[in-house]
Amino acid sequence: MTYVAFQMLIGDRAKYIGLLFAVAFSTFLLQNQTSIFSNLMKRAGNQIRDVTDADVWVMAPKTEYFDQTKALQESDLQKVRGVSGVDYAVRIFKGLPIAKTRKGQFAACSVLGLDDATLLGAPRNMILGNWQDLWKPNCIVLDKAGYLLLFPGEELKLGQELELNDQRVKVVGISDALPAFTTFPLIHARYTEALTFQGRQRQQLSFVLVRPTVGTSPDELATRIAEQTGLMALTTSQFQRASVVYYLKNTGIPVNFGITVVVSIIVGLVVTGQTFYLFILENLKQFGALKAIGVTNGSMLGMVLFQSSLVWFVGVSIGTALSATFFNISSLVIQLRHFIFFWESAVGVAAFMLLIIALASSAGLMRVIRLQPAEVFRS
């Protein structure tokens, strides 16, 4: 019976290919859109994720997301250090000064000021140069996209100079830092120097970064720090999520992508469902004939299930491979760097396609089961 079902499926090649195309392209479209959307939103928390030396972020109460901070007092660092369960606590500064090149190109940059004593938060993924050179005076590490933005048309090389708040700094490294949601170039510098890029402010400590002692979980410690210091403390993943949620709430991006995704779902549903339903309808004669020779409804069910799962498997596999290829290629484009194909999106869409095909085939199946064998011979 399986063989018959298979032959029935591939017998009409045009329909077969059409069916596969519908499934494959729906899969590709959905996976592509959901993954790009997730990647884009994930960028809101990328700078948080990129600091791998700590698990808990302490910030001013009511902070909503990474890019908007209110400075803490210097003494808050000591307060956090006094909380039990803290292995270490180190300060970090985040600023948004304007960097200017010799040729006059300028851009607002997202600067991370790393504690002078420890360099906690140093960019570990380097394309050129060493982050260790940050120990030297007036040296910074710039990310690759920022470099291309500030020095358009120039090849990647070290030793380029930037002017930040009337100070000359040298680029001693080009990093592959995870891109931020805002497209600002990312600069890593030392804390005391980063402060001078920004101009004087009364308080300058942006975050305290904490790692818990062995045996204390980040969540537990974050709760404890918040309780005991009155500051806001979030684990890396909580803070990432909060930043993503902020952008989800406050930008039109989710609506925009949401519409695309909904449309893709509808198109996928209609095209795939309808094609498959039509396929069954058109084969109704064959099913009728089979019924007439005494094939049971159970076997019919098996046949339709086999056909639908084969279509699903082939279509989804090809679609997923298309998506994977898309992301393999797009990761080479600087604007789309670090965009990945989420396995959640791959699996989720595959499951969703299965649901659509199941719906379509069950609709067709109803016709098959209700079919009187005699009907085949009527017309």
Add this chain to the structure above:
Amino acid sequence: MKIKGLILPTVAGICLVYAAVSIAQSHPQRVLTDPPKAPPRTSFAHTIAAVGLIEPSSESIHIGSHRIGVVTKVNVIAGDKVAKDQVLFRLDTRDLSAQRKTALAKIAQATAESRTTAVLLDQARRRLKSANSLTDPRALATEERDDRASECARLEAQLATSQATIALAQAELETVETEITRSTVTSPIDGTVLQVRVREGEFIEGGSSNDPRLIVGTIDPLHLRADIDEFEIARLKPGAKAIASPRGDAERKYELQFVRYEPLVIPKKSLTGDSTERVDTRVLQAIFRLKNPDDRLFIGQQMDVFIESHPRKSDS
């Protein structure tokens, strides 16, 4: 036909494997790392963290000058060990030397005058005596004898004046000599010269020592002044253990011995150095002695301090 039909499912299988491998390979791994240099860590279960400055156990003595003037000689360089009362620097005293000469001349003059008066007084006394010794009152006019007596009295008074003038001149001399002594600045303690910011030929103003010209202190033992946030005061434990590590070298830990608290809670010292900075918190200063300092610690160095404390009420 059968094989032909199987091509697409096979291709699909390959596609699936390819997609799975691609996803697995591109999936970012977030590996936790350790900071490039170890950050300061406490050694205690419950701790109060503070920032401390290394200072001399005598505290920094900003040497002042009694007088204003130009420096003629600096006797020490930074790092010198000095004994109590050892000369640190001298100011120009030429004006005082001149005053001293005047004072000496005044003394000489007054002495000479008093000697003249003494001779005259002697003579007058003799004349009065001879007048008084006359047995016949008619031998000399009464008026003449009275005149001799007055002359005697006048000269006695004049002698007293001269002596007072001598005393005054001597006092003046002493004043000048004291000023000369005060032009030499000496060390108030046995200690070490920590900073010399005075050079020969420079002018020294008296008064405020915000801009100290010369700093002296006792560097054995070394002390550490730790600023404890006022919110943490409740958790302080008397005689608690404490450790400190220098900035940028947290692996090196120094044990501290509690010495005393400053009785006064003061505003936190400004860190940005901005003169318009407002105070946001107050700190209690605790003084510790460094138990075994080595030659890699310097006065004025900042240290991260951890003090053993009572647990917080919310700590279970």
